[in-house]
Amino acid sequence: MAPTFEHLREADLDDDDYNEDEIDVSDLRERFEVQLEHGYDTFVVIDGLPKVTEDQKPKLVKFLLRKLNTVGTTREDLIYMPMGEDGKSLSFAFVEYSSAAEAAAATRQLDMVPLDKKHTLRVNKMTDIERYGREGRIDETYQPPKIDEFTQKEHLKWWLKDPSGRGRDQFVLFRGDNVGVFWNNEKDQPEGVVERPHWTETFVQWSPKGTYLTSVHAQGVQLWGGQSWSRQARFAHPYVNMVAFSPGEKYMVTWSNRPISIPDEGHPALSIDDDGKNYVIWEITTGTPLRSFANLDLAKPEEGRPPPKLQWPAFKWSADDKYVARLNPGQSISVYELPRMNLLDKTTVKIDGVVDFDWAPATVQRDGVKEYEQLICFWTPEIGSNPAKVGLMSIPSKEIVRSLNLFSVSDAKLHWQSEAAYLCVKVDRHSKSKKSQATTLEIFRVKEKGVPVEVVDTIKDTVINFAWEPRGARFAIISTTEPVGPTAVAPKTAVSFFCPEKTKGTTTGNFKHLRTLDKKNSNAIYWAPRGRFVVIATVHNQQSSDLDFFDLDFEGEKPESDKDLTANLQLMNTADHYGVTDVEWDPSGRFVATWASVWKHTMENGYHIYDFRGEALREEPVDKFKQFSWRPRPATLLTKEEQKQIRKNLREYSRTFDQEDADRGASADLAVVEARRHLLNEWYEWRENMEAELAEERERAGLPKDPHTHLLEAKTKTLQVADQEQVVEEIVEDVLEETEEVVVG
């Protein structure tokens, strides 16, 4: 610190000049001298080289350099290859890289790489050789590693067999500092499964098949499961912010906005190579990190524009967990193969200007294509005179199987249907003057031969939301006339439904507009997980909070105008949940939960549960309510035939279930009545005791039974002596007539 007036000490002001050199500080120096780095971090030792003579050496070094420079930069004069007494090299060399990170990369990427047929490189860090290679550092006798005795793991899918035999679903509630998992009991109080205070620090998350419950802590992420809710795995990613699972629950990516910093004493899971990284890809069953990545350097935003938002998920998984990919905006997509996490074909997929991409959410069997493939769609904007482009790429071949040129594009959004049968590209277009906006929907029929593209209606308004019916071919959109901006009152919106025309064969007909409902406030679409039903909601809105429940296969009368369409739209119910922030269907599609989270606002926090028809079942206001999440279910194990069989015999099953419900209702009522009877008796018993005791004490104190009667009597007497006053008498009749308000029981 530079000496300032405040920091001057008395001693500094004294001008006692004694000779500083006379003071012996060697003991202090010994204790406190900073250990300068030895600088060996940038060195690696390469073993397994061919023995060469002095003459051959430069040739080998040159050859070696080509390999070495793939991971970092080094030069001929930074390679030292010691020679033996016989004039031949000792088959190893020291190499200095320009940074420690490059040296680390070399050990990771060049180790075990064949140099030629006979020689394989072994690359180690110089410091590691120092650490382990010295005599005595490592025990010479082999100690077999201790293998823990095999212990049976808990059954992780136990909850699928609801102990009550009713096939109920579970959900997790996070309120205040408590996390609890419950069975959904429809109208009745949910049945608690487990409840733990401070189970998580920021949020909870189910894995995609519901096997694990994820808790997030400053130290990392933990997974919980099994009937005892024991810890299944730990992923020590310090200050983790976000977690995303692969669809098959095999892998996970964690992200922190703080780069990982590995302390000197090491880290339980991560190594020095992960230092400075933000993302870690983990294998879930083993709990080991596969690879880590740093944040991409985002391009500086243009003046006056907000900085680009961080994209999440940054790493997107293919449907079968085989690949994970990340976008480098404007440049390329990097596709990695799992579980090795190597770059597919060792190179990124260069796509000039690429803005966004997405994997097909299911493995598609395209017409006439026999090879295994996963599909990626992406789009690029107009660059110079080149049109904007939407592309469909097959992985691993990286072949573009379909592309579509578009003009006057201001933005595009990619929407896959859940089975990847369709891909809708919502294209926002501007007129030549860039004054007016319009939206077109370009639908790729992925499973049909040649992937035909169909353009559905040009919509003059701005489409703010789009959603496919899961497992179906229908979709809903929400549009608004005014662009959505930071206005006080959100503009009115219109909800439109589209469905295919009826066709004779098995093919899907052309997409047609079914119905538009305008002058709405709705801004969100929630399809039931099995389709058919949809909730159109108004969320995050101060003024309105409608929930409209629609049926697209209404079994009643169908309007004449819709007779060629594969839908019969019916509004079943409208509900209102003030301040609703989130809506989620249960995995069976029987119930809808809506909640108002304290994360968004503090008014009327809590949750509601509706059935699929929009009938309110429970309304639970909860202080500091944060999060609700249904536990997902894995895909059914029943074959198509078995499912068909069940559908056929549904009536039979319904009858038994209805009977069970009725019985349970009756016994529950009985228990309630019994409890009330008990409470009533308890109360009257207490009152009788109390009254008896009071009467006794009053008598003992020589007081009249009622404290007021004699007082009032005495008062009446004094009044009678005085003039007569009469006000009270009329009152009673008036009272009965004036009655207006009803207290509802």
Place this chain on the structure above:
Amino acid sequence: MVAMPSEPCQELTQSPRYNLDGDIIFSVAKDQHICAWYSHNGERLGTYHGHVGAIWTVDVDPTTTMIASGSADNTIRLWDVKSAKNLKTWEFPTAVKRVEFSEDGTKLLGVTEKRMGYLSNIVVFDINPDPAAEQTDERALTIVCDESKATVAGFSYLNRYIIAGHEDGSVSQYDAKTGELIDNIPIHELNQPIVDLQWNADRTYFITACKDKSAKLVAARDLTVLKTYPADTPLNSATITPKKDFVILGGGQAAMDVTRTSARQGKFEARFYHKIFEDEIGRVRGHFGPLNTVAADPTGKSYASGGEDGYVRVHHFDKGYFDFLYEVERERINRMS
């Protein structure tokens, strides 16, 4: 339903109180005078002038001869109901937040505010029930609340105990003769003030209303919590209805905490709970602001609520109210008859 608007006044908060016969309601507001109203039609019977500060509290003796009031002008005043004459004024160093007569009208209790270095006190005066008589200056008792400030207090049955509710969510039981602290039990959430305490008819149990969003029914004898009534909003008042086994709770989000000025959002409703089963059985809307006080007619025919909106609303119960019974209650009545 009868609504009584207060005088046009900046600060509107209303606190009504019934006399024992249920025919007159006394209300105080921050506008420095007490009003008496006929409960059946809301006609004003008269006003009592004299205070020079907001009036926080009023109580009437069992024979409706005298009323006592406590005010921010640091006085308790005793008034003749009929002539509106100010019979007596006791002065204190701080404001008086609560006054209450004993069941026989021979004692008056006051709770003073903790402020300016003064601790909150519970003071007791002996009252001469004759309005013509001279009242004493002497305090019969002073209880100093040095642990946590008392917010509300009252006399139990037989004038045996003084029960006080505190700012820290606890209730205390004092010997009403000696002022000795017998017991102090935290019944509500810590440091959530108890803001109301009202008795049942024979003063053997009482109900507390607390900012922790709950009301509790407590036995005066040993301070056991008999029942708990959870609400979804901070409570300001709670009362026990005679004739029917109900309790009425009133409260609401304070104006400064409400971002949307809607009656729905503020929860400005009187809530009826079944006293024994603790179930909420109904709500009555009407106020435009939080309910400050709910009071039950001692004859069981009506209830009154005072709101921050400046209204005292008197609701007369209808047949449905009196007929309402749980199955098990009907069963019990049938068995008894």
